Amino acid sequence: MRNPFGTLCAALLLCACGTASLSAQEKQLNENKMMEEKLNLAQEWDKVFPQSDKVNHSKVVFHNRYGITLAADLYVPKNAEGKLAAIAVCGPFGAVKEQASGLYAQKLAERGFLTIAFDPSFTGESGGQPRYVASPDINTEDFCAAVDYLSTREDVDAGRIGILGICGWGGMALNAAGIDTRIKATVASTMYDMSRVTANGYFDAMDAGGRYELRQQLNAQRTEDYRNGTYALAGGVADTLPADAPQFVKDYHAYYKTPRGYHKRSLNSNGGWNKTSALSFLNMPILAYSDEIRSAVLVVHGEKAHSRYFSEDAFKKLKGSNKELLIVPGASHTDLYDNFEKIPFDKIESFYRTYLK
Template sequence: MEKISFKNKNGANIMMSAVIRFPPEFTGNKQYPAIAVTHPGGGVKEQTAGLYAERLAEQGFITIAADASYQGESAGEPRQLENPYIRVEDISAVIDYLTTLSYVDRERIGAMGICAGGGYTASAAVGDRRIKALATVSMANFGALLRHGWEGTGSPEQVLAMLEFGSQARTDDANGEETAVFPIVPVRKEDASHEDLAQAWEYYRTPRCQKDTAPGYGAARSLTQLAVWDALSMVDLFLTQPLLIIAGRKAGSKWMSDQLYERAASKNKIYHVVEAASHMSLYDIPQYVEEALSKLVPFFKANL
């Protein structure tokens, strides 16, 4: 394992912070398949993305988990920007970096993401053909989530208020006011409107996996992009790579994984449902992570 930094080549002149992991008995004289692992909204590389990256590296892959631009230990202002277009470009920036490494086989680069990171990964794979196989765990389409709610039953009418809030935040930023924020993770357990969010509070706000670099909120100006963005745009046309989707049966968010499976153009797509798992339990609860890995490892070995 090595902590690294590299310049994002997508034009923002941002240094990204990442952790790269190597297979057992790694030697720089060989080439290996590589997997870029993308963290959830509000997360950082040391949490669930780092866990999956570590376990996949143990199985023979080069893996890299990076903090998103403007988040974690990566550079960029304003802090905690959660612009979906930048998040998608960050994945391609990580792949840019992987292609510079002599021990990475450029023809065997895959990507996976957890929660919103899964949605961003699916979107990245639509345009970036260097991604040869992709997987999602507890996938969330951040835009659809804001428009329809966690369980997909809400009305998009609420989005107008979000857009007004985000637009005002941009005006305030431009005029030197304090950057407004919105919660990605409940601040208090009692703020959670359903069980998945209560588990998110526990994961991000308690010693279970709390990190100082993951404050659990986003810059409010992000809402002007997030609320009108769709992770599934053009997946029916261009998401043709091998695809593995993993979701918990008890996850309120499962409908977003359902939609990805239904709409993706891939002729080689697999949907594995973990019967007893919720959305958050796939982040770090050992038996559910093990079940996910039992599908991820053979999938990437077969397709990279």
């Protein structure tokens, strides 16, 4: 005869174990929330592009594994159902989510993807001290942290997550794809390799002697910063340009310093990065293992862009039949920030639909 007392005890034990497990999960969620810094997020629509009536927008926060809380704009297609493919967007280097990355994120949400556009650590509405610091490691981690966040949302299919990096964050996106196997598809648009341009200068014009002089300048700046208790800024895009300024510098001015793209929190629109941020990029090149990326990659660049060589050289290193380079006829570097006639959204959507399935 079955022992009813034993059956009851077993049932109670199962209930207790289930309750303990649930409590542990709740405790972990609470601890995650406690890790996140309280950020002062703007509630008004303060983007440089108009709000779409095809998506729902809200602000979210998440943290990276260094404990820095990141701020993001979440874009969800209206009337979306079930678990969606998701894309995390960031860039350009020195921009904020209210500029080009938000435009990309909103447009891709209109096309059916759940997207976030986030501010990197130490910039925009995201946390981290001191302000306006860039780091090849931490900024790569920011993309991986975005994947952490998306992977744990109930409305996201964790097996269908992609990333998209613009300008300097195009290089960070490729770097993240090299380490994070959860990323199934990566788009690098109008890409810069920030470690290469910092160490070698534009068009690889800087030699070892030039790098040594730069190290001397930056380390002298470290001493001054420590003595002053503040971090000097490198300066964003200049308010006025000489007539003989290179065309790409004029293009940056036309975006960051005019109503087209100016934003009060954008480093490029204002005081720029902390000067000594360049030190880590001099010494720690990204893309060292990009040839080992197995997931899909689409590299997009403008035919007329001064920075085109970054994408072409990065693409040469990639391996596999799921890698593609698209050169947009007639496009400059900044055309791929916000020019709907040049940004190949049809191709980008098709790429994600192929590999996020």
